[in-house]
Amino acid sequence: MRKILFGRPIIGDEERNAVQKVLQGTMLVHGPIAKEFEADFASYTGANAAVSVSSCTAGLHLCYFDMGLKAGDEVIVPAQTHVATAHAVELCGAKPVFVDAEIKSGNIDIDKIEERITSRTKAISVVHFLGLPVAMDKVCAIAEKHGLKVIEDCALAIGGRYKGRHVGLWGDAGAYSFYPVKHITTAEGGVVITKHEDLAKRLVHKKAFGVDRNVTERKEPGIYDVTDLGFNYRMNELQAAIGIEQMKRIDGFLEKRKANFEALYAGLEGVEGITLFEKAGEDFTNSYYCFSMILNEDIRQDRSKLVKFINDQGVGTSVYYPSPVPYFTYYKEKYPVTGDEFPVASAISYGSIALPVAPHLDIEDMEYIVEVVKKGLKEVF
Structure with a gap:
C-alpha cells in the first residue's frame, strides 16, 4: 500500500542554506530579502507592485482597511470559500453578503451578484476556487457599473x-x-499584488504600524513619525x-501539478x-x-465512508470547504439563514x-489514486 500525503512543503538545501545565510547576519526584518522576494513575485505575475505580508488573511484585511471599510458597509463575498475571505471583511466591522457558487467551477455565481448589491455595498470579493480563475471581465464590468472596488482572494491561484x-491584477488588489501546502511556501506568509502603485505604497506603511520610515530609512536611530493607523x-x-x-522552482511545481x-x-x-469541475478553458x-x-x-x-476507504488505502484527502461560510456557527448566529x-x-462543501x-x-x-477511488465507489456504494 502506498502512503500518499495530500500535501507537504517541498524544501531543499537551497531553502535551508538561504535561511542559514539570513541567520548569520544581523537583520531578520525590514531587510533587503523581503524586497527581493516582492520584486520576484511582481515580475512573475506582471504586477506593478507586490507587498509582502504575514498571511493572505492579513493582506485581505489590509486592503479593506485601506479602503476605509467600516460598520454599515457591505462586501459581496462567495459563500464557497475559506472563512478568511469573510473574516477580512468582518474584522473591519463591515458585513459580508454571501452569494452562491456555480457548479461547474465552484466560483462565485456571477449572475447572482447584482441582486445582492445595495446602496451599502462597497466592494466585490472574488475567490479563484481551487485555482480556476473567475471570469473577471464580467465581475469588473459589474463593479464599474456600481462604482465598487474588486478584491481578489488568490490564496490557491498562483499561476x-x-x-x-x-489573477490578482484584474481587480484593485x-x-x-x-501556507506550507500551497503552490509555494514561506512557512507562513502572503503577498498582495496590485496594478496601483499608490495603493502599494499605502499598504507598505499600514502593514508596519503606519510608521513613515523603517529602520533602514531613519537618519537618526529610533526617530520616526506615525502617519497612518x-x-x-x-x-x-x-x-x-x-x-x-x-519562486525559482514555481514553473516546475506548476507543470507537475498540471x-x-x-x-x-x-x-x-x-x-x-x-x-468533476471543469479543468480549464480557452480563456482560463x-x-x-x-x-x-x-x-x-x-x-x-x-x-465519510468513501473518505475512510480512500484514506485506509494510504491516500490523503481533504475537503474544500467543510461548510459554506454563512452556515458556520459564527456567521449563522450573526446573520441568520434558512x-x-x-x-x-x-x-460542494458536503x-x-x-x-x-x-x-x-x-x-x-x-x-493508484484512480484505482482506489474507482474501487471505493464500487465497494462503498
Whole structure:
C-alpha cells in the first residue's frame, strides 16, 4: 500500500542554506530579502507592485482597511470559500453578503451578484476556487457599473490566468497565501499584488504600524513619525529567503501539478457516481491546486465512508470547504439563514472530496489514486 500525503512543503538545501545565510547576519526584518522576494513575485505575475505580508488573511484585511471599510458597509463575498475571505471583511466591522457558487467551477455565481448589491455595498470579493480563475471581465464590468472596488482572494491561484492576465491584477488588489501546502511556501506568509502603485505604497506603511520610515530609512536611530493607523503585518527575512528559492522552482511545481491533475481527470472523467469541475478553458489557465470530485446526491450522505476507504488505502484527502461560510456557527448566529439559501455551495462543501496533485507526487501515484477511488465507489456504494 502506498502512503500518499495530500500535501507537504517541498524544501531543499537551497531553502535551508538561504535561511542559514539570513541567520548569520544581523537583520531578520525590514531587510533587503523581503524586497527581493516582492520584486520576484511582481515580475512573475506582471504586477506593478507586490507587498509582502504575514498571511493572505492579513493582506485581505489590509486592503479593506485601506479602503476605509467600516460598520454599515457591505462586501459581496462567495459563500464557497475559506472563512478568511469573510473574516477580512468582518474584522473591519463591515458585513459580508454571501452569494452562491456555480457548479461547474465552484466560483462565485456571477449572475447572482447584482441582486445582492445595495446602496451599502462597497466592494466585490472574488475567490479563484481551487485555482480556476473567475471570469473577471464580467465581475469588473459589474463593479464599474456600481462604482465598487474588486478584491481578489488568490490564496490557491498562483499561476492562474484569465485571458492571459494573472489573477490578482484584474481587480484593485489580489492576495496570495504561502501556507506550507500551497503552490509555494514561506512557512507562513502572503503577498498582495496590485496594478496601483499608490495603493502599494499605502499598504507598505499600514502593514508596519503606519510608521513613515523603517529602520533602514531613519537618519537618526529610533526617530520616526506615525502617519497612518496600521498593523504589524510584515513578512520577516527568513520567510522571504525561503520564498525567493521557491519562486525559482514555481514553473516546475506548476507543470507537475498540471500533469498530475490531468492524469486524475483522464482516469475519473465519466466515472459513475461523481461529477468533476471543469479543468480549464480557452480563456482560463488553471493553477491546479488540487483535484475535487463531487459525489452524486444519492450517495452524498455517505461521503465519510468513501473518505475512510480512500484514506485506509494510504491516500490523503481533504475537503474544500467543510461548510459554506454563512452556515458556520459564527456567521449563522450573526446573520441568520434558512439553511437552503446556498444549494450549490452546500453540494460542494458536503459532497466533495479533494484529491492530491501536488509536486511531491508523480503519475504512478495518480494511477493508484484512480484505482482506489474507482474501487471505493464500487465497494462503498
